[in-house]
Amino acid sequence: MSDSRRRVSRGSQEESASHANGMGGRSRPDRAADTGDEDDGAGPSGIHEEDDDPARRREIRSQYRDLINSVQQNREDMLNPANNKLIDVLEEANKLFANVRQAREAALDAQLLVLATDLGREKASQLHAEGSSFDPSAFAEHLLSFMGLNRLEEEEDDQDGCLYGYLPPDAWQRLSKRAEYCFRTAPSFHYMLGSFLAEPPPPRQRVERQRKAPSKEAKRMMPTQLKKMEESHQEATEKEVERILGCLQSYYSDDPQSPISYYEFVVDPASFSRTVENIFHTSFLIRDGLARIYLDDSKLPCIAPVEEGEVEPGGAAARHQCVISVSPASWREIIEAFEIKEALIPTPKTLTQEN
Amino acid sequence: MSQRKRVAAVGSQTKHFRRSQQVVLDEDDGDMSLTQPTSSQVQKARENFTPVQVDRKVAEVVQFILIKDQKKIPIRRADIAKHVIKEYKALYQDIMKRADRTFEQVFGLKLVEIDSKNHIYILVNKLQPVPGEPISMCPGNPKTGLLFVILSIIFMKGGTVKENVVWNTLKKLRVDVGEKHEDFGDVKKVIIDEFVRQKYLEYVRIPHTDPLEFEFRWGQRAEKEVSKMKVLEFIGELHNQEPQSWTQQYREATSVETSQR
Numbered sequence: 001m002s003d004s005r006r007r008v009s010r011g012s013q014e015e016s017a018s019h020a021n022g023m024g025g026r027s028r029p030d031r032a033a034d035t036g037d038e039d040d041g042a043g044p045s046g047i048h049e050e051d052d053d054p055a056r057r058r059e060i061r062s063q064y065r066d067l068i069n070s071v072q073q074n075r076e077d078m079l080n081p082a083n084n085k086l087i088d089v090l091e092e093a094n095k096l097f098a099n100v101r102q103a104r105e106a107a108l109d110a111q112l113l114v115l116a117t118d119l120g121r122e123k124a125s126q127l128h129a130e131g132s133s134f135d136p137s138a139f140a141e142h143l144l145s146f147m148g149l150n151r152l153e154e155e156e157d158d159q160d161g162c163l164y165g166y167l168p169p170d171a172w173q174r175l176s177k178r179a180e181y182c183f184r185t186a187p188s189f190h191y192m193l194g195s196f197l198a199e200p201p202p203p204r205q206r207v208e209r210q211r212k213a214p215s216k217e218a219k220r221m222m223p224t225q226l227k228k229m230e231e232s233h234q235e236a237t238e239k240e241v242e243r244i245l246g247c248l249q250s251y252y253s254d255d256p257q258s259p260i261s262y263y264e265f266v267v268d269p270a271s272f273s274r275t276v277e278n279i280f281h282t283s284f285l286i287r288d289g290l291a292r293i294y295l296d297d298s299k300l301p302c303i304a305p306v307e308e309g310e311v312e313p314g315g316a317a318a319r320h321q322c323v324i325s326v327s328p329a330s331w332r333e334i335i336e337a338f339e340i341k342e343a344l345i346p347t348p349k350t351l352t353q354e355n
Numbered sequence: 356m357s358q359r360k361r362v363a364a365v366g367s368q369t370k371h372f373r374r375s376q377q378v379v380l381d382e383d384d385g386d387m388s389l390t391q392p393t394s395s396q397v398q399k400a401r402e403n404f405t406p407v408q409v410d411r412k413v414a415e416v417v418q419f420i421l422i423k424d425q426k427k428i429p430i431r432r433a434d435i436a437k438h439v440i441k442e443y444k445a446l447y448q449d450i451m452k453r454a455d456r457t458f459e460q461v462f463g464l465k466l467v468e469i470d471s472k473n474h475i476y477i478l479v480n481k482l483q484p485v486p487g488e489p490i491s492m493c494p495g496n497p498k499t500g501l502l503f504v505i506l507s508i509i510f511m512k513g514g515t516v517k518e519n520v521v522w523n524t525l526k527k528l529r530v531d532v533g534e535k536h537e538d539f540g541d542v543k544k545v546i547i548d549e550f551v552r553q554k555y556l557e558y559v560r561i562p563h564t565d566p567l568e569f570e571f572r573w574g575q576r577a578e579k580e581v582s583k584m585k586v587l588e589f590i591g592e593l594h595n596q597e598p599q600s601w602t603q604q605y606r607e608a609t610s611v612e613t614s615q616r
Contacts, residue, residue: 076523132600134511136520140527142593143504167529172538176495179503181486182585186464186478189421 057105063096064108071115078119081133086119146178147171240277240348241284247345248282248291249305261338262293262301268343269335272328278345279324289319392445400445409446415439416454420466424478427553429576432474469554469575477554479580497538498545502555504528505546507586509556509571511604517561518569521546550574583608 071078071089078086093112100106144167151165168174251260266282268274282303285291289306296302334340392400404412419439423430440447458464458478465481468474484490508524509516522532530536532543539545547569550556554576561568573581584598587608591598599605 075519132596134601134604136508136512136524137527139507139511139590139593140524143528146593169537170494172497172500173495175500175503176497178589179500180490180495181484182503182582182589183499184480184483184580184582185427186424186462186480187491188425188427190425 052101056099057102060096060099060105061108064093064105064112067092067096068108068112068115071112071119075119076137079123080135080137081123086116086123090116143175147175237281237284241281243348244278244281244345245285245290245305248285248303251344252305259296259302260304260344262303263334263338264340265303265344267331267334267338267340268345268347269340270343271347272331274343274347275331276326278343279326283324392447396445397449400443401449404443404446409443409450412440412443412446413450413453413457416450417457420454420458420476420478421462427477427576429469429475429477429554432476467579469579475554475575477576477579498549501525501530501539501542501545502550503586503589505550505556505571506573506577506581507590509573510583510586510607511590511601513603514572516571518558518571521571555580583611 067089074085077083078089089112093109093116097106097109100109144165148168148171149165150168248260248265251265266275266278268278282291285305286293291303291305293301293303401409416435416439419435420430423434435451436444436447440450443450455466458466459481463481465479466476467479469477504525505521508521512520525532525542530539530542532546536542546556547558551558551574554574556574556577557572558569559572561570583604587598587601587604591600598608
């Protein structure tokens with residue numbers, strides 16, 4: 001339809017007939033490069049050898065393709081009612097068409113026409129609408145302003161205006177908050193305090209039951225055994241400590257004025273391990289405030305029992321701590337230095353022997 | 356003669372057989388197509404289950420729908436029947452009616468069927484958002500804004516828009532479908548996958564196009580959930596124009612409002 005109009009506008013009537021009909025006719029000789037057949041084709045006029053110049057045809061095709069591409073890329077631009085770029089494209093195509101002789105190029109021309117008419121239709125529909133038209137580009141601009149775009153420069157070419165400026169990170173949230181009012185969305189349902197993952201734990205239960213059975217029996221046995229052990233331990237220590245206290249007190253009462261050397265008291269010249277035990281047990285006496293260690297004039301430690309009345313419950317001020325260590329070597333040194341011949345604390349065995 | 360009678364007899368028998376087969380098939384296939392139960396079946400079912408049991412079923416349906424709605428993907432009636440109603444299916448109508456009432460009276464929501472052929476439901480808010488009051492304490496979900504932009508373009512362009520229009524406009528908003536976006540990630544996926552599955556948009560092939568082209572339309576959920584009037588009003592605010600200045604769109608928006616009332 002516009003085809004014929006274009007032909008008329010160009011005013012080349014001869015060619016119109018030949019081209020309009022000759023296209024069909026030309027398709028046959030299009031196969032062959034030979035020029036001879038063309039004279040027999042439907043179109044009688046204007047068929048020269050130069051029409052078949054492959055280089056020229058290639059050029060035309062490339063120009064058509066460029067035109068088609070530019071229309072496709074700049075579609076929005078073409079639709080803009082403010083300009084007439086679409087008409088420019090058509091005029092360009094007209095010029096190209098003047099040199100078209102064969103079907104292949106004409107096919108490209110047709111393709112371009114399809115695009116152009118499509119755009120034309122859309123452009124026309126924009127005009128049809130009564131009231132304002134809607135331009136998505138302008139819409140985008142307004143949206144950007146709403147979202148808080150900071151335009152850094154004044155751009156004269158408004159097409160590029162959107163690309164400049166700083167869009168704040170909460171831009172889309174800002175838009176969403178306002179846009180929410182257009183929706184009647186049901187609020188999403190979520191449990192306030194989270195929810196259990198409804199996975200049944202039968203495997204865990206089974207394991208627990210299995211474990212419980214043996215442990216119960218074991219527990220039942222354990223208390224009786226433990227009790228026995230505890231008692232024996234406690235008894236032994238307590239008894240020993242009491243015994244040592246008794247020894248100390250009896251020695252002290254023998255001669256209250258004469259101080260008892262700590263070393264002489266705890267050291268057992270016959271046994272290093274007994275000595276360590278004695279030190280261990282006497283430390284309980286000191287801790288409980290039943291005996292005290294003091295330094296005599298020679299700065300040697302002496303031990304003495306604390307009198308009944310002397311025991312001060314709040315005597316924290318007088319209390320000191322120390323750590324005593326003894327090795328077999330130093331034990332032997334002490335024995336030599338103090339000439340300890342026998343243990344002041346009799347061993348339990350000797351006691352029973354005595355008894 | 357007798358042969359024909361026999362054939363006729365057999366015919367009616369097979370018809371019977373076929374019908375009972377049909378019922379069995381309906382129960383067996385996963386779709387659980389709920390052919391209308393007879394009133395006697397319903398009566399019998401009502402007797403079989405105690406009111407307490409039915410109450411419980413209603414509560415289960417309500418809970419099922421609420422959880423399913425979290426992702427905003429429409430709920431199929433077949434799923435409700437298969438996963439919740441199960442053996443109570445004769446009472447389906449009763450249960451759904453009561454569930455509907457619960458949604459309205461307890462939650463202020465409406466259970467809306469957006470596809471009456473395939474029986475698909477969505478939950479919509481029964482209450483209108485009040486312009487002064489905040490809708491929720493949460494910061495706005497950016498996807499809402501994105502969806503709004505697309506729906507606006509479609510609406511203002513007459514209800515259908517070629518996909519390129521959407522892509523190009525989004526590009527002007529610094530949302531490039533070819534690149535990963537700060538807020539949206541894979542934008543194209545969000546639009547043509549998520550929004551379409553949620554039935555906010557329809558992404559339809561344009562026939563006879565080569566290369567393949569698609570166009571966007573409002574989805575069934577959008578039709579029920581989005582107010583065209585409010586969209587137009589906001590667009591008017593943005594353009595500093597009266598909504599009435601877009602006469603065609605204004606006409607459409609008002610007609611939808613009146614029909615929905």
